[in-house]
Amino acid sequence: NAGVTQTPKFQVLKTGQSMTLQCAQDMNHNSMYWYRQDPGMGLRLIYYSASEGTTDKGEVPNGYNVSRLNKREFSLRLESAAPSQTSVYFCASTRSSYEQYFGPGTRLTVT
Amino acid sequence: AQRVTQPEKLLSVFKGAPVELKCNYSYSGSPELFWYVQYSRQRLQLLLRHISRESIKGFTADLNKGETSFHLKKPFAQEEDSAMYYCALSVWSTDKLIFGTGTRLQVFP
Numbered sequence: 001n002a003g004v005t006q007t008p009k010f011q012v013l014k015t016g017q018s019m020t021l022q023c024a025q026d027m028n029h030n031s032m033y034w035y036r037q038d039p040g041m042g043l044r045l046i047y048y049s050a051s052e053g054t055t056d057k058g059e060v061p062n063g064y065n066v067s068r069l070n071k072r073e074f075s076l077r078l079e080s081a082a083p084s085q086t087s088v089y090f091c092a093s094t095r096s097s098y099e100q101y102f103g104p105g106t107r108l109t110v111t
Numbered sequence: 112a113q114r115v116t117q118p119e120k121l122l123s124v125f126k127g128a129p130v131e132l133k134c135n136y137s138y139s140g141s142p143e144l145f146w147y148v149q150y151s152r153q154r155l156q157l158l159l160r161h162i163s164r165e166s167i168k169g170f171t172a173d174l175n176k177g178e179t180s181f182h183l184k185k186p187f188a189q190e191e192d193s194a195m196y197y198c199a200l201s202v203w204s205t206d207k208l209i210f211g212t213g214t215r216l217q218v219f220p
């Protein structure tokens with residue numbers, strides 16, 4: 001039981017490049033989330049998915065797109081990376097509203 | 112507006128000293144509040160939730176609706192308590208959490 005896994009762990013992009021962050025969970029959770037973590041800003045919700053086939057914007061969705069491929073997988077795509085998207089990205093999942101399980105994070109640098 | 116405020120970015124104490132990490136919230140309904148912790152090189156994980164009224168690793172947190180606070184307390188800090196602590200509020204009828212900006216706790220020997 002791996003819990004929540006994320007790939008890659010580290011990534012460096014140039015401005016304008018695109019990439020997809022992958023997330024998978026093996027706990028049969030319905031809800032999945034993408035957050036970004038920035039110093040002094042805490043964790044901010046980018047997008048979330050309450051169930052397979054549904055996605056909704058969070059607090060900071062601009063510049064991102066998501067896909068809930070199936071119940072296990074929830075990917076985050078940056079179409080044209082900007083330096084402001086330099087951050088640590090966390091994926092999380094939950095069965096209920098009471099505990100979210102987090103992945104190890106992806107550290108992204110955009111130059 | 113729904114909001115979680117953690118006024119301290121950094122809290123430094125010596126081992127054995129009491130610790131209180133502050134959390135205030137703004138929410139129109141009946142709040143569900145949590146503390147999450149991130150130890151160095153580890154994942155963010157749930158520390159405790161107010162509805163369970165547990166003591167985890169010596170930490171407790173009491174919901175004070177009058178003061179709209181959910182402060183995290185421990186009577187005697189340990190070096191292994193050094194971590195980043197986030198207070199979070201559950202949004203009613205969704206599975207979403209609103210996180211505060213976090214407080215880094217440093218416990219010196």
